[in-house]
Amino acid sequence: MGNRQPRPWIVSDELWSLIEPLLPEPGPKKVEGRPRVPDRQALCGVLFVLHTGIQREYLPQELGFGSGMTCWRRLAAWNEAGVWDQLHVLLLEKLRSNNQLDWERAVIDSARAGHPAGPKSGPSPVDRARPGSKHHLIVDGQGIPLAVSLTGGNRNDVTQLEPLLDEIPAVAGRVGRLRRRPDALLADRGYDHDKYRRLLWQRGIRPMIAKRGQPHGTGLGVFRYVVERTIAWLHGSRRLRIRWERRDDIHEAFLGLAVCLITHRHAQRLCYSG
Incomplete structure (x- = not known):
């Protein structure tokens, strides 16, 4: 068997x-x-x-x-009670203590979760105005989730760049300062805006954002695929593919739990390979 x-x-x-x-x-x-x-x-x-x-x-x-x-x-x-936030930080600290978090670069992206109505939902500008929500995600260079958020489907991705960076927790696990800021941030053309590039520089983060109107071949896709893979893992949980919950706190709870499960799998791989 x-x-x-x-x-x-x-x-x-x-x-x-x-x-x-x-x-x-x-x-x-x-x-x-x-x-x-x-x-x-x-x-x-x-x-x-x-x-x-x-x-x-x-x-x-x-x-x-x-x-x-x-x-x-x-x-x-x-x-x-913040259980999933606390668990996520605990797992990130475990990974950092073993030098398993890649702070050299972080990657940001979003994906839709369709739903007919409810808080934090809205008409999608790219899907015939169908109502829905968005999952916004930022990961480290390996695809380990650092922060996630839920918004209406009509929210522009770039408007969530700063809020999502602010959601990255301060991670201990090593001697010295807590870490919550990546060295660089990679993003696709949906985040192409000079204002947000300046804001990233002000935070001490190097923007690596694809530009609109430019041909493909920037090479960023070699590194950006990790966030798409992590989104696929999130939506491997069927409850997150389509947002059925009218209550946004319940959907956010499922989202936070799924992020913890993905982070825990990374920590488990560390144990097995160590």
């Missing part, structure tokens, strides 16, 4: 050991009745929805996840 791949919604002991200390203490039960579904089982339910894209009300009860509403409430509470 060969080695079977682990199901992606199963939380490993190693990953749970990182997540459990970050979870907020549960509040008192308002109504007596069934015992509280353990957090680890609820997280497995959240991951099942993230990977399969299934609607929460159809979450298989026989797998022991608890109800879809239970998983939704836990996900919202954990996101509000």
